Amino acid sequence: MSKKRREIPVFDQPIIETHCHLDYLKDRPLDETLSLSRDVNIERVITIAVSPDNLARVRELSQVAPWVYGTQGIHPHDAESYSDAVEAEIRAHVGDDKIVAVGEIGLDYFYDNSDREVQRSVFRRQLQIACDTDRPVVIHSREADEDTIDILREFENTLTRRGVIHSFTSGPGLARYALDNGWCLGFNGITTFNKAENVRDIVRMTPIDQILLETDSPFLTPVPYRGRENAPFYLPFVAEQIAEVKGLDLAEVLTKTYSNSLRTFFPER
Template sequence: MSKRTRRPVPQFATPIIETHCHLDYLASDDMGAALAEIESAGVERLITIAVSPDNLAVVLDLVERFASVWGTQGIHPHEAEHWNSSVAEAVVRGTAHPKIVAVGEIGLDYYYQHARREVQISAFDEQLALAGELDLPVVIHTRDADDDTRAVLANHLGGLKRKGVIHSFTSSLELAEYCLQEGFHLGFNGICTFNNADNVRAIIAATPVEKILLETDSPYLTPAPYRGRANSPRYLPLVAEKVAEVKAMPVEDLLHIVRHNSQSLFFEAP
């Protein structure tokens, strides 16, 4: 398998914004060299996502050190048992950095359920409230938790001026429609290149291009034909190519629109 030549990653003219990756989990001894390679693949900016009390400061360090790297502050549902008032204070302090562009990733995961449901719900609920007070968009993770995600979100729609993104969207069309109607974007990654992901491609087909964001969620979810390797933002063009194919539009046209979507959600005043 590894000896077979794989189709090279396509290179596009329009620069791409990587809206969801975990740079600190990429196995790289030389982050500067890794980022140079990622940038030469056409990725102009990356948002590296915080997940736990441990990596809030790591994300802040990355955004300080590298010009193309931006970040978030927040606690993932897997880590919800660690959510408390001092972690909340650290999240709020971290968001004061000018390169922190969202609260996340936050949400509910009943598939793995590493934290108790009621604990996940309160961490999600409190971080949505914080995002509203801070006037920041949110990066939401939801898996096998459609009804509760919708119920918790419903309490915050008025408070969240900037809304945000449901990243790595794999939930139902009903939840997609609800989130789109309430002003959220949907984020898609390498899953859309998997053979068994017709459900995700159907969601992409149903999502207006103006509401789509591109991400890799690296080092997870490596797109075809590179499955089996650790993912990297340098594979993002493969995600763009598949999303454009599903939307039946030229890749450069898609990239132009999604770049604008990312800029207006994360990098411009509302």
């Protein structure tokens, strides 16, 4: 059974929302969503690019407030729409002041919305962009653990160690590879789901200094608000769950994940 709904907790320490999709939110105006997020001490928000259709929109959104940032990249679902022109657009803007990473890139063999060989090729091409520009990466991997590891190994000597495998639901093999290479794992509302013990097991094995907090909103709304559209202002529930699963003081989780977010995406800010 879901926990009884309660007010969103407000912590004294700031939180960074490392992965959401502001352009997908529909339940309320953007300015209201951002205001509610500030009310619960969300200090910065990173909104994520996924397709050729929203690269420019993410750049626009990164300008709506000083504390909103974005990425540039093509999700594996849209790998078949990748082209030289799309790559040129990503390269032209990945160094923009409010763009903090190459992403969301990777492999998705669960939905297989794009041919797997095309996914692998596009993943490699975008990892090369990150190498060439020394930018962190935001990686999506679903039911593609072995190929994700194999491709990342090709770039071990050139890819920055600043990066995250977001919304981590993969197995311990990929988790261990990422952690051993200094990467972070991103966790969200899935950690609160009753049937997600496999994800909580990964949280337990992940050092707190390699965990990032995210919502992936509008998806994966945490308990106790499942059934509603997710939003950055629900992030405190994820922080609480991480603290509970790891048996750590909440203040330590907030301090460490905040520092991890700065190290990954804002090393000079």
